[in-house]
Amino acid sequence: MTNNKNVEAEKPSPAPAPVPAAPVSRILNGLNALRRDNPWPEFIYGEIEPFFLPLDGGRRAGCEWGGGRELIIDTIRERKVELMVEVGCFLCGSTLQWLRASNKLTVIGVDPWDSNWAAYIERLAVDPLQMRTVFHLTDEQIAAIVANLRRHGNFAIALNNVRLFKNRFIPVRQRSPDALEYLHAREINPQMIYIDAGKHREDLDIAHKLFSQAVLCGDDWLWPDETGVMRMQEHVKLFAKENNLEIRNQRQSWVLLPGKKSETPPAGD
Numbered sequence: 001m002t003n004n005k006n007v008e009a010e011k012p013s014p015a016p017a018p019v020p021a022a023p024v025s026r027i028l029n030g031l032n033a034l035r036r037d038n039p040w041p042e043f044i045y046g047e048i049e050p051f052f053l054p055l056d057g058g059r060r061a062g063c064e065w066g067g068g069r070e071l072i073i074d075t076i077r078e079r080k081v082e083l084m085v086e087v088g089c090f091l092c093g094s095t096l097q098w099l100r101a102s103n104k105l106t107v108i109g110v111d112p113w114d115s116n117w118a119a120y121i122e123r124l125a126v127d128p129l130q131m132r133t134v135f136h137l138t139d140e141q142i143a144a145i146v147a148n149l150r151r152h153g154n155f156a157i158a159l160n161n162v163r164l165f166k167n168r169f170i171p172v173r174q175r176s177p178d179a180l181e182y183l184h185a186r187e188i189n190p191q192m193i194y195i196d197a198g199k200h201r202e203d204l205d206i207a208h209k210l211f212s213q214a215v216l217c218g219d220d221w222l223w224p225d226e227t228g229v230m231r232m233q234e235h236v237k238l239f240a241k242e243n244n245l246e247i248r249n250q251r252q253s254w255v256l257l258p259g260k261k262s263e264t265p266p267a268g269d
């Protein structure tokens with residue numbers, strides 16, 4: 001009698017089915033695809049006066065930039081940065097500073113540009129602690145900005161301010177950190193990431209995890225929360241320590257650069 005069990009056992013085991021290759025979609029990767037999928041809004045560019053309104057606390061006499069932004073501008077120039085992500089663009093005042101710093105630079109601007117900032121600008125213009133941010137604008141200009149924001153919304157007005165840089169600014173209307181994951185999945189490799197959003201440690205961690213080669217920098221070094229703690233400074237200091245990065249800071253601005261490697265002492269020391 002044939003022992004079916006043994007016959008089965010002697011059969012060569014079938015070759016494993018080939019693992020299907022992961023679908024590769026180059027259609028989604030790179031800057032051209034990002035531009036295609038994040039278009040500029042249809043807008044009457046050219047009919048509304050653009051304006052320059054960075055939230056940097058206003059420029060001091062003798063300083064070319066407000067908020068210590070020289071630090072960021074110098075880093076863009078010295079490191080020849082050609083691709084930068086800005087997290088939190090607001091009305092693209094800061095973005096204009098980066099774009100003007102180098103004509104080789106493309107900025108990916110991440111911001112939901114949600115709600116409406118008209119009332120915020122109205123309040124800013126009369127708040128004694130904040131009004132110097134708009135000292136360079138006349139009352140008529142401020143009134144026009146407020147009216148245009150009410151009428152056209154944040155997104156269109158922000159992009160109108162950088163309209164001369166249409167080929168070097170890509171708006172990504174999302175929130176960090178999801179937006180960073182989105183860029184990473186699309187194989188975008190920024191050399192620098194400027195963070196000026198919710199003052200969360202998470203933004204630093206995720207930016208560094210996904211884009212370890214990128215120089216991280218940002219705003220809010222001297223920004224106190226409601227308890228008086230300089231929250232972003234605290235995050236940046238701890239993050240820099242944990243990741244062996246060197247901090248440079250100037251007024252509100254900060255930059256993290258690779259730290260000096262700790263030298264192993266020679267044997268016998």
Ligand SMILES: C[S@@+](CC[C@H](N)C(=O)[O-])C[C@H]1O[C@@H](n2cnc3c(N)ncnc32)[C@H](O)[C@@H]1O
Nearest residue numbers: 054055088089090093094110111175176196197
């Ligand atoms: C202080 S403003 C940015 C100012 C701007 N960089 C400048 O200097 O003019 C903060 C911005 O962060 C945006 N924002 C808040 N949470 C965000 C998030 N999770 N991801 C991206 N942007 C965010 C807000 O919509 C707002 O425009």
